[in-house]
Amino acid sequence: MVDIIQSLLECVFHPSKENIFYKIGFDEDKPRLGWVIPPSWQDIKNSLKEIKPFLKKKNRFIFIGIGGSINGAKVVSCLDRKKQLFFLNNLDPKNLEEVMGNIRLKETLAIAISKSGTTQETQLLAGTIRRFFEKDWINHFLWL
DSSP states (O other): OOHHHHHHHHHHHSOOTTTTTTTHHHHHHHOOOGGSSSOOOHHHHHHHHHEEEEHHTTEEEEEOTHHHHHHHHHHGGOOOOOOEEEOSSSOOOOHHHHHHHTOOGGEEEEOOSSSSOOHHHHHHHHHHHHHHHGGGGGGEEEOO
C-alpha cells in the first residue's frame, strides 16, 4: 500500500516521474505541490502583520478564486454572521452583480486567491473587480 503523505513529500523534495503524484503535482517542470508543506506559524504571523494596513477601514471582503483555491476561504464563511464576506468563484455575471450590489467600494478589500497565479478565470474576475476601484484599486486589492 502506498503511503500517501510520504509520496507527496517525496514528490515535493525529490521530484521523480516514477512518483504517483508527479503527473498531478507538476506543470511541466513547475512544481504545484507547495501546499503540501504548510507554512510555519511564524510565517503566518509575519504575513498577517504585512496585510494589517490593508484591513484598516475595511468591513467587506470579496474573495476571488476558482476551485480549490477559494475553498479555504469559503470554509470560514459559516462564521460570517455580519455578512461581510463575499465570493466570486465563477464567471456568472449575476453573481458579480449580486456581490457588487452588496458592498461600498471605499470599505471593501478584494482578495484574489490562486495557487498557481495563472488561473485564467481568477485573473479575469480579479481584473474586472480591479476596474470597479479605478485608480484607487491598489488600496483595495490583495493577491494571494
